[in-house]
Amino acid sequence: MHRGLAAALAAALVAFAPLAGAKTFRFANDGDVNSMDPYARNETFLLTFVGNIYEPLVGRDKQLKAAPMLATSWSQTSPEVWRFKLRQGVKFHDGTPFTDDDVLFSFDRVRMDGSNLKAVVATVKRVSKIDDYTVDMTTDGPDPILPEELTNWYIMSKSWTEKNNAVKPADLTKNEDFYASRHANGTGPFMLKDREPEVKTTLVNNPNWWGKPEHNLTEVVFTHIGNDATRVAALLSGEIDMMYTVPPQDIERIRHTPHLKIYEGPELRTIFLGMDQARDELIDSNVKGKNPFKDVRVRKAFYLAIDEKAIKDKVMRGSATITALMVAPGVNGFDKSLNQRYPYDPAAAKKLLVEAGYPNGFEVGMDCPTDRYINDEAICQAVVAMLSKIGVKVNLLAQTRSKYFAKILGPGYNTSFYLLGWTPTTYDAHNALFNLIASRSASAGTGLFNVGGYSNKRVDELTRLIQIETDPEKRQAEISEAMKIHKEEFGHIPLHQQTVVWAARDNIELVQLADNFFPLRYVRVK
Amino acid sequence: MIAFIIRRLCQSVAVMLSVAFIAFALFTYVGDPINNIVGQDTGLREREQLRHQLGLDDPFILQFARFVGHAAEGDFGLSYQYARPVSELIAERLPATLELSLVAAVLALAIGLPVGIYTGLHRYSWLSQLMLTASLVGISLPTFLTCILLILVFAVILGWLPSFGRGSTVALGWWTTGFLTIDGLKALILPAITLGLFQMTLIIRLVRAEMLEVLRTDYIKFARARGLPNRLIHFGHALKNTLVPVITITGLQLGSIIAFAVVTETVFQWPGMGLLIIQAISFADIPVMSAYLVLVAFFFVVINLIVDLLYYAVDPRLRIDRAAASGHGI
Amino acid sequence: MASERSPLLQVENLRIAFATRRGEVTAVDGVSFAMAPGEVLGVVGESGAGKSLTGAAIIGLLEPPGHIAGGRIVLGGRRIDNLPAPEMRRLRGKEIGAIFQDPLTSLNPLYTVGRQLVETIQVHLGLGAAAARQRALDLLKEVGIPAADRRIDHYPHQFSGGMRQRVVIALALCANPRLIIADEPTTALDVSIQAQIIALLKRLCRDHGMAVMLVTHDMGVIAETADRVAVMYAGRLVEIGPVRDIVRQPRHPYTAGLMGSIPTIGGRRDRLQQIDGAMPRPGAVPPGCAFHPRCRERFARCLDERPNLLPAGGGAAACWLHAPAEAAAVPHG
Ligand SMILES: Nc1ncnc2c1ncn2[C@@H]1O[C@H](COP(=O)(O)OP(=O)(O)O)[C@@H](O)[C@H]1O
Ligand SMILES: [Mg+2]
16 A cells, blocks of 8 residues: 555656656647547547647648648649659658558548548549559549548558557447547657546657657647636636637636737638528428528528627627628638628518518527537527517527437428538538538438528539539639529528637747647647 | 345346436437537438437337347447447546545535534534534535636635646556545545535534434433433434434435536536536437446445445344344333 | 421422513422422422423423523532532432433433443443443343343333333432432323333332422322322412322312312212313413412402412412411301
8 A cells, every 4th residue: 555655656746747848738628539530520629639640641731721741742633533642751650651551541441430531532432552652542523622622531550550450440339449549640740648538638749750840849738628617717727728719708808817818710610590491381480381481582581680790799799700601711712702791781671571471570490509609599599689670580499419400400401490500621612512502412412401401503503513623713703603692592691700719828839720720730838 | 134235236226227218218308419420521321321320210118128238248338429438438437426426425524514513512602603604605605606716716816726637646457546646636625625515514404403303302301311421412312313314315415426526527627427427418428328327326226225224233223123033022 | 298307309489481582481480399308299280380390490401591590499408500510410310310201202212221221320320331230230120121131232112111111210210319300201101001100110219218209190190109299380389288188178279170170099079160261371471379360269369469378288379268367258168
């Protein structure tokens, strides 16, 4: 017992003793990294965290433009073939060299059952070896933006996964521990030193990284602190250096605290409202025998009745970027000239309702998540109040996201009016058109998140064209045309882009990206 | 005695089965885990396929039967959220919650009992009034608020104690303990106080009320009439009789300490089962939720068993069936 | 028996009051009596008359807010009503024993009877463990517990009501006190057992030379056991005297009513009048004689002048009927 105690104390002391010149960076988020397996979940925080350990072929620079990572260059050798030149002399953390075998293996692995990043390589039919450091990717039809789509696909080591029985991604139907969910072996600037799920995850500098480090960190300690107040307290008390998700109510307080700094920037996620235009009769409305949302005047009336400026100022406390489009600036294809909202005009809205045959308004249900987007429920409440001014009585059903998504998503799409947010994972407008705006079609795979069932033949055609158009200018024209049609038909009601808000101590230098990615390789501790 | 324990443990299986059954009946309402598991770009067909693989499209009776079948083999499945075996997750979290609950319970008892006795014996003293008023504050302050206040004072303003986490721990086999390191002990203080505060207040009030009750009884009056000294009356006769109900309530409270730990653990980011279940609920992580509920049911059964055994030790009237053999009165 | 002998207990002008929100309420008022060594004094009266309070005052166990507001209590020549708490504590059990009404609740259910006896013996007599246990055994035998050497280790719930009251009596006897306050010791028991307990008390009293203040409702028990009787009404002592005198010829109209409402050992007498009305609550006692609103024989003086104990027959009664002047004017009998 005594010896155990002494050993424990010694261990504790060693853990405390700071190494000479060591720069430890401690940061926290409101959620944990659910897994170390880069294919476990298609969610921003997991991908940005694991992205410090693993690397994709094509990454992104500080402006979110595609940039070389494990591939040094790429080009289209034919409309359906992309050729990637791989970086030479790169080693995984376990010392084994990185080769095209690893790329081929990672391609297989990311498409296996249990992987949640299948969609990232959805257009790729085949990956083939040209030589040790060259691979060709053959796509299913032309894919002009393939390199952009691959930025979240991290390369894993073939030999390491084979050695550790981690060839397959976690299979939720089996009761097994998955090595790759707690261990990691990438090529990135940081190596996983220790992972205690929910407690802390420790990374250390990779001295053998192929790049020239911009950071000066020797160690990174990440902690999950779910409670907002506690997370803020930890920052105030100096227990952490940086907070990845700042509670909106604490932004001002932190801004005015000495030695703390707020980082704010528009995010790529667009928050919008959708209306059921598919059913002949709404599932929860007092209008029977017809669907008011099929009438563009009603959709426009809703749009005009919503005072997005007030939502931005009052609900979001200024931390939002008003938008007229379904994609954010920074997303490829965003057209600034279209990003003018129709002005707030409740009188015109009221008139439109009268014209459409609803002089006394009507009643409709609305679905809203309570824990998915920043202030989601409060936004919905504001919308309810605004619509009541034009005589529309909205019955709000706000629920936790697990229930909310189960209700509104396909195949049921059981909603008449809802709030949703979307970040194009490819940073390209096509992704939003394909998932949110194109007609729902199981065979084409389009419109899976087109919950309201908006449908326009020309938009569908444009979406197909955009997917394969290799001429950037023509492609932009097509995107703009589709966006314009959708905007004028009020297919959805875009509200705003959320703001990415981070907070850090003032001795920390970091780079904030609009995709809410937080690469540790840009962090410096002064 | 042994037979009694075995009988009770058998009953516990029935209790856990019912809890699991009710849990599964309710899971239909917590939402759909599929959207949480897959990425937003995952197609409808794949979503349905995963739903089918996980058996989420089966009627709940079938899901329940499958759960029981696997659980009987010690297999609680894989967490949807962490893709790790639930049994492993729980084994990892259990020490944190049990250590915290234990310290909180000991704290609650160590302060609650003496204060309860004191205020019971000295009803009219100003110190009693002060302690009772303070305990009223303790009982009416929401746990969440207590947590935040303590963090603000001791972590942010004074900087003495950590605001979150468990500090460093030492592994003793699969058990991780925070008792053996200084920062582990420091990290325990605030969560244990918040968690124990409510129970402490409850124990104070319970012991006081019980003490007052017992002091009014005839046998205490008679003990006084026999000329026994106060010490003997208060700490022998009265206290022992006070303990009988206090044991029950405290036992049940220990169970609810584990349940209350959810709030404390969430606020202090204490890596225990409370934190696990909160996340599991928001993720609709059915395997974790079901295992947690069954485990908590098991705790309650075990605590009840211990309470009954303590009863048995304290109150001779319950030993009647054994004693009956040796004669019963005139 | 002779109360003229040097008394064991003297209660003089005892007043017991409760501090309430509405000021002090007097519950026992001006009670005086004396007890000789070895004497059995029966105390009777309706529920709420102040019998238990008087007993509790003597043994020093009045519960706050009740307190002695006046008068004196003298035990064996020593004033005890104003003793400091520790000294009074030492006196209890050693000089004055007590037996309460309900044997079922008088014993601590969590301790064996042996343990309760031994602790009492050790507190008062300072005996070693073995000697104390031996004395406990002897006491249990003396109060008639069969198989005492086995029963000594039993818990109270393992005894029947009668046996428990025997244990309670043994506990009161631990230190051989000179006085025992027995507050309705048989009320809670089966009728068949009551007689046994009373007989036991009587025997012990004789054997140990103890005086007993026996509070009871049962005039039959009084008649059989007591040497003298004290009758209380509304916190006052209304009559006291040798038991035979009072049973045969009560001097106070209230006593007469009391006698009338119970069958007596000496056969049935002329049925006396039932007493109408109820005893006043403390604080609502009328001026003059407390009994006058219910008294058939009241006259002007009873309404505004309070009678003190006046010699009547072999004892004394607090009734103007026995004032020398009135006695001549209003004969009775
Ligand atoms: N704590 C108290 N406060 C006020 N009055 C009391 C209290 N305890 C007893 N009394 C009153 O004192 C009176 C005498 O009570 P007691 O001596 O118990 O009567 P009894 O003759 O039946 O034994 C009763 O009328 C009772 O109401
Ligand atoms: Mg009484």
